[in-house]
Amino acid sequence: MKSRVPLRDLVAAAGILNSCAAWAATPSTSTFSHASTPAREVNDLSFFVLTISAGIFLGVSVLLVYALFRYRARPGDTTEPPQVFGSVQIELAWTIIPILIIVMLFLGTARVLFSVQDARKPASAVDVTVVGHQFWWEFHYPQYNVVTANELHVPVSSAASPRPTFMKLTSADVIHSFWVPQLAGKTDLLPNRVNEMWIDPQSTGLYVGQCAQFCGTQHAKMLLRVYVDSPEGFQQWIAQQQKAQAEITADTQSSASTPINERDGQTVFEQQACINCHTVAGTVANGRFGPDLTHLMSRATLAAGATPNTPENLRAWIDDPTIFKPGSLMPAMHLTGRQNDQITAYLLTLK
Amino acid sequence: MGTDTPGIPIAGGIEAGLDRTRPHGTRGTYLEVVHSWVVTVDHKKLGILYISYALIFLVVAGVEALLIRIQLSIPHNTFVSAASFNRLFTMHGTTMVFLVGMPILFGFGNYLIPLMIGARDMAFPRLNAFSFWISAFAGILLYYSFIGGVGLSGTGSAPDVAWFAYAPLTERAFSPGHTVDYWAVSLIASGIGSIGTAINILATVFCMRCKGMTLMRIPLLPWLYAVVSFLVLVAVSPLTAAQAMLMIDRYLGGHFFDTQAGGSAILWAHFFWIFGHPEVYVLVLPAFAFANEIIPVFSRKAIFGYSAMVAASVCIAFISLGVWAHHMFTIGMTSFGNAFFTLSTMLVSIPTGIKTFNWLATIWGGKIRFETPMLFSIAFIFQFVIAGLTGIMLSISAWNWQTHNSYFVVAHFHYVLVGAIVFMIFAALYYWYPKMTGRMLDEHLGKWHFWLMVIGFHITFDTMHIPGLLGMPRQIYTYEPDRGWATLNMVISVGGFIQGIAVLIFVYNLVHSYFRGETAGADPWDAWTLEWSIPSPPPAYNFAADPVVSSRRPLWDLKHPEDQDAPYE
Numbered sequence: 001m002k003s004r005v006p007l008r009d010l011v012a013a014a015g016i017l018n019s020c021a022a023w024a025a026t027p028s029t030s031t032f033s034h035a036s037t038p039a040r041e042v043n044d045l046s047f048f049v050l051t052i053s054a055g056i057f058l059g060v061s062v063l064l065v066y067a068l069f070r071y072r073a074r075p076g077d078t079t080e081p082p083q084v085f086g087s088v089q090i091e092l093a094w095t096i097i098p099i100l101i102i103v104m105l106f107l108g109t110a111r112v113l114f115s116v117q118d119a120r121k122p123a124s125a126v127d128v129t130v131v132g133h134q135f136w137w138e139f140h141y142p143q144y145n146v147v148t149a150n151e152l153h154v155p156v157s158s159a160a161s162p163r164p165t166f167m168k169l170t171s172a173d174v175i176h177s178f179w180v181p182q183l184a185g186k187t188d189l190l191p192n193r194v195n196e197m198w199i200d201p202q203s204t205g206l207y208v209g210q211c212a213q214f215c216g217t218q219h220a221k222m223l224l225r226v227y228v229d230s231p232e233g234f235q236q237w238i239a240q241q242q243k244a245q246a247e248i249t250a251d252t253q254s255s256a257s258t259p260i261n262e263r264d265g266q267t268v269f270e271q272q273a274c275i276n277c278h279t280v281a282g283t284v285a286n287g288r289f290g291p292d293l294t295h296l297m298s299r300a301t302l303a304a305g306a307t308p309n310t311p312e313n314l315r316a317w318i319d320d321p322t323i324f325k326p327g328s329l330m331p332a333m334h335l336t337g338r339q340n341d342q343i344t345a346y347l348l349t350l351k
Numbered sequence: 352m353g354t355d356t357p358g359i360p361i362a363g364g365i366e367a368g369l370d371r372t373r374p375h376g377t378r379g380t381y382l383e384v385v386h387s388w389v390v391t392v393d394h395k396k397l398g399i400l401y402i403s404y405a406l407i408f409l410v411v412a413g414v415e416a417l418l419i420r421i422q423l424s425i426p427h428n429t430f431v432s433a434a435s436f437n438r439l440f441t442m443h444g445t446t447m448v449f450l451v452g453m454p455i456l457f458g459f460g461n462y463l464i465p466l467m468i469g470a471r472d473m474a475f476p477r478l479n480a481f482s483f484w485i486s487a488f489a490g491i492l493l494y495y496s497f498i499g500g501v502g503l504s505g506t507g508s509a510p511d512v513a514w515f516a517y518a519p520l521t522e523r524a525f526s527p528g529h530t531v532d533y534w535a536v537s538l539i540a541s542g543i544g545s546i547g548t549a550i551n552i553l554a555t556v557f558c559m560r561c562k563g564m565t566l567m568r569i570p571l572l573p574w575l576y577a578v579v580s581f582l583v584l585v586a587v588s589p590l591t592a593a594q595a596m597l598m599i600d601r602y603l604g605g606h607f608f609d610t611q612a613g614g615s616a617i618l619w620a621h622f623f624w625i626f627g628h629p630e631v632y633v634l635v636l637p638a639f640a641f642a643n644e645i646i647p648v649f650s651r652k653a654i655f656g657y658s659a660m661v662a663a664s665v666c667i668a669f670i671s672l673g674v675w676a677h678h679m680f681t682i683g684m685t686s687f688g689n690a691f692f693t694l695s696t697m698l699v700s701i702p703t704g705i706k707t708f709n710w711l712a713t714i715w716g717g718k719i720r721f722e723t724p725m726l727f728s729i730a731f732i733f734q735f736v737i738a739g740l741t742g743i744m745l746s747i748s749a750w751n752w753q754t755h756n757s758y759f760v761v762a763h764f765h766y767v768l769v770g771a772i773v774f775m776i777f778a779a780l781y782y783w784y785p786k787m788t789g790r791m792l793d794e795h796l797g798k799w800h801f802w803l804m805v806i807g808f809h810i811t812f813d814t815m816h817i818p819g820l821l822g823m824p825r826q827i828y829t830y831e832p833d834r835g836w837a838t839l840n841m842v843i844s845v846g847g848f849i850q851g852i853a854v855l856i857f858v859y860n861l862v863h864s865y866f867r868g869e870t871a872g873a874d875p876w877d878a879w880t881l882e883w884s885i886p887s888p889p890p891a892y893n894f895a896a897d898p899v900v901s902s903r904r905p906l907w908d909l910k911h912p913e914d915q916d917a918p919y920e
Contacts, residue, residue, distance in 0.1 A: 029822025031753040046750045053740040060736050073718040081718045085919045086656035094708040102697045112749040117686040174520040181822040185752020188682045191610035195683035212756045212824040214513045217433050220827035
């Protein structure tokens with residue numbers, strides 16, 4: 001198990017798989033392009049297992065192909081071959097050799113299993129609570145009193161100054177599964193239960209993944225984005241997210257001829273059913289059923305990665321969520337075009 | 352036992368000319384024919400009913416698979432809606448396991464077991480008919496769901512919760528309407544049928560054997576079916592119980608799996624997989640059973656290590672009852688739990704390895720005839736070795752955190768279900784179709800079927816491992832274009848259609864050969880078990896006189912009076 005790099009060179013399959021990964025435009029979801037300790041340990045284990053499996057397959061195939069060729073019936077030969085009924089020694093041999101292989105595979109697995117699953121949490125770790133919803137992700141940072149959705153920000157971790165992120169995972173409705181292949185294997189989010197996993201990303205950037213447990217109509221568009229920030233970048237992001245938004249007093253003078261403005265947008269937002277489900281910290285909007293919108297415009301995507309967060313998409317999404325995500329639990333509110341423009345204008349201020 | 356002289360007591364003999372292929376259209380009116388099939392308690396007719404029923408659903412579920420593949424062939428496809436896609440893959444999985452796999456294997460069991468052990472029928476003929484008709488009802492009920500609700504275009508009330516139907520998605524809060532009800536009730540019905548058949552097979556194999564057929568002289572097919580029936584009894588019962596609990600949750604205010612009222616989602620997972628994993632062996636052991644009969648005949652050698660084969664099958668059954676939580680490595684078990692199920696799962700590979708090596712040793716030193724049943728069996732061995740190796744990879748719990756619920760898993764279990772089980776079902780149909788109908792399947796069409804199937808299979812399922820390792824989860828109706836999965840998915844879909852063409856050729860062959868096929872005679876393959884001693888198709892009473900055997904291969908003894916098997920067994 002110590003010769004990790006040479007092993008990798010031995011496995012022909014690895015080259016093919018890695019080149020397949022290269023087809024993908026960045027960011028990658030390949031389980032082989034690891035960027036965090038849990039993913040790397042699993043990756044090394046997988047090459048060890050692939051090597052042994054390839055050896056077994058080659059051995060059996062060569063024997064089978066040889067037998068098929070060597071013992072094919074010759075035309076015109078109608079005699080029966082010698083009848084052989086078995087051999088205890090041979091049966092024992094192909095019982096004991098596989099047992100030895102299994103012992104080897106099991107010990108290799110156990111080492112990685114215990115080192116990843118039972119890793120101690122260092123004091124420097126960032127805590128995140130992940131709550132799965134049909135069909136989006138809610139993230140809490142209890143140390144910083146920050147709540148966000150769908151796009152997780154974590155600090156980079158290095159050997160010199162380790163700063164892993166330890167996550168507690170649970171669900172508000174059905175079972176989901178958190179999977180960002182470059183960072184770690186998946187862990188399920190279950191209602192009435194808290195699971196744990198950790199990552200320690202080694203380099204900054206965007207890592208993507210998605211829900212890996214079928215959870216209903218829009219399971220496919222429950223996408224996941226993890227931004228690994230530099231230590232300073234992460235501090236800035238936290239500071240930004242901690243800010244509340246201001247309540248703007250309603251403009252009582254507003255009329256149909258008033259130009260579209262965010263002031264009226266907030267009024268519409270707070271008078272319609274939006275606030276039953278959405279929170280904007282610092283205002284009366286404190287619904288918990290849908291994603292927190294306090295810093296909506298700091299996110300790159302809408303509807304758990306279903307579409308880029310542009311003003312046009314935002315307006316279209318509010319108008320009719322089924323355009324991007326049929327089956328989404330957010331209803332079309334049947335707003336007038338003007339109300340829709342106003343709400344969009346308001347949401348665009350939530351930076 | 353070497354002093355026994357077999358031969359005379361085997362009714363019918365193996366002499367040619369005993370072909371009793373009936374002239375068609377001389378058996379009364381259509382109504383009388385239909386009536387005779389509906390009220391029959393004859394194990395052969397019930398076996399054929401099971402097999403026909405399963406083949407119809409094989410085509411239906413195959414069409415569902417092709418619709419799934421069209422949708423996934425390009426990213427952001429809108430061929431079917433998200434909701435319809437979820438119904439399609441749920442129905443595809445449920446159908447293939449419960450309405451194709453189980454019935455077709457029970458069909459072969461029903462048809463062959465009494466013939467191979469020298470009996471005139473199953474132990475409980477009426478239970479047999481009941482089991483078939485309740486299973487048929489289950490299938491019709493499940494498919495009736497397509498017509499409910501918003502109807503066929505939106506695919507009605509067809510279940511949409513995936514074939515393992517994880518709670519609490521199946522609870523009324525998340526699945527209003529009747530989608531889950533169709534699923535649960537039809538599985539309860541088919542479960543009752545399966546349990547009835549399992550009891551019947553156990554009683555038949557252990558109580559109805561002909562004179563001279565000791566336990567260690569039972570041909571391997573009935574032996575393995577006895578093991579399968581034991582597994583069905585133990586494994587299907589928890590599934591039926593879980594479905595009943597689910598219905599109590601949904602309609603009688605229970606909270607077994609209702610997490611919003613304190614129920615447990617993991618409880619369902621345990622119930623389902625304590626059924627679900629043994630179920631894999633319920634399906635694959637009959638495939639092994641076919642291989643155990645076909646490979647020796649076409650290698651012209653006795654099976655190598657008969658007693659090791661029996662012992663390995665029994666071992667597989669017992670170990671398979673202790674591995675279910677390997678479907679749950681990501682659900683949050685402790686590290687010791689994960690380690691236990693890693694080891695127990697790896698242990699299954701030892702008896703399955705013994706079987707593979709025994710098939711290899713049976714071929715070794717033989718005189719191999721490459722007719723269609725043997726071609727499918729050879730492909731089966733190759734594909735089963737690969738399926739077993741990816742199975743080991745999935746049992747590595749730490750690696751499973753990456754591969755679980757990805758297309759790697761989908762590729763693995765299709766390698767088992769198609770590459771091993773469906774291939775052996777095709778082999779079995781080519782091998783026993785002459786016995787059932789009195790006519791040979793066309794060998795030329797058979798070769799086309801085989802080669803298209805092999806090529807299509809490998810294009811589809813070899814490729815399918817890769818998107819899984821590249822992070823593609825299963826059960827998604829579409830995917831992002833920037834993930835690098837698009838080309839691979841197109842290749843997978845093309846392979847799917849090649850397999851579809853292969854199956855069409857096969858269906859044509861089944862129908863064409865029934866009317867035009869070459870007459871088979873009693874023993875077209877020069878085989879050694881009792882079913883080949885009687886005419887094709889066999890008379891209603893099977894054996895004119897009860898046979899007596901003195902070895903595992905009574906027809907070998909008959910054909911080689913100078914070289915009896917008994918002294919070597």
